[in-house]
Amino acid sequence: MDWLQRMNNALDYIESNLDEEIDYKKIAKVANCSEFHFSRMFSSISGVSLSEYIRRRRLTLAAFEIQTSDIRIIDVAIKYGYGSSDTFSRAFQKVHGVTPTKARDKGVQLKAFPKISFQISIKGDTEMEYRIENLDFELKIVGKSEPVKTSRAFKKIPTLWNTAKKDGLMQELKDMSWEDPKCKLEGLLGVCGKEAAITDEEFSYFMGVRYEEEPPADMETLIIPPSTWAVFPNIVDAWKRLYSEWVPTSEYELANLPCIECYYGPKHKPRHELWVPVLLK
Structure with a gap:
């Protein structure tokens, strides 16, 4: 379905630009619809706002990098769009429950939010009046x-x-x-x-x-x-x-x-x- 492909293309664009500034107008253009239209459809279908989804994906990738490399926390913060280590630390702790520094400890439990993929289950058994x-x-x-x-x-x-x-x-x-x-x-x-x-x-x-x-x-x-x-x-x-x-x-x-x-x-x-x-x- 063309609509489904366009929505997933938009998600691919988001995924490939998580370490860059993401243009919401560009996302909508990839989906071939208005910015308003895409944002409302996304939040309704996924159950999370577009901005929150992007934030969760960035903090998921940030956690992977912190755990698997010796990269400085401030460098990770800047890479994923945070102006300071303090704001990054607060956002990180809100999602993962621990500070970025603590995330480097072995055995620490973190949260991973996977990339969304849109699919449609065709039922056709219940009409929708309008x-x-x-x-x-x-x-x-x-x-x-x-x-x-x-x-x-x-x-x-x-x-x-x-x-x-x-x-x-x-x-x-x-x-x-x-x-x-x-x-x-x-x-x-x-x-x-x-x-x-x-x-x-x-x-x-x-x-x-x-x-x-x-x-x-x-x-x-x-x-x-x-x-x-x-x-x-x-x-x-x-x-x-x-x-x-x-x-x-x-x-x-x-x-x-x-x-x-x-x-x-x-x-x-x-x-x-x-x-x-x-x-x-």
Whole structure:
């Protein structure tokens, strides 16, 4: 499959440049997709952000070199992109549990993170429902944002909504909702990242609603331009299957905009949907 080969070519590029400065735009170019598209697909399929994967691979190779040669620690640090032995030592200890100097002792247990290789298991036994929505107007979303660690997003986001229910934010957002919606984004909205991409260890999760009036003083406003969306029922299932099943086999790629989780009222079917910004390939 061409998509699979391009993704693995990008991984080969990363592997051959671990001791050099890695250009994220170059990675995406090798994969023949946008930087945003590649980063999101990578983190979803692999379960780790692109930056964290690169960091782990570099520290794995650094450990091998320290154990098998008499190279100076500072030289290893510089080789793998660290400006000082102190920052390298902290990063090394966080991954391996010991300092670089201690890693030279015989019998010390270290961690090796192998190179990733993408593969697809074709099942075809479970369909993936979706629809395409074209919104020809700006989405003005008003609400509040909270920081979320990427690795804990699936646990943290439900907690944010539970807190919003207890402290009154959820009811306030409901009271701000409109009676005559322009589109089907008529519920409580969770916008995943105010910026274009989730490539770091933390992103901003924005809880709000579409709102046309002047926002309350304690709330922020997020504007999303006219765009096309692929819409999937069942947010959790959609997130799990989006990058590994739907995107590789569809005629679309991700647009450089945040995804939106839409939570509807108790009588609405489905109860929630994932809105994904897309462009035709």
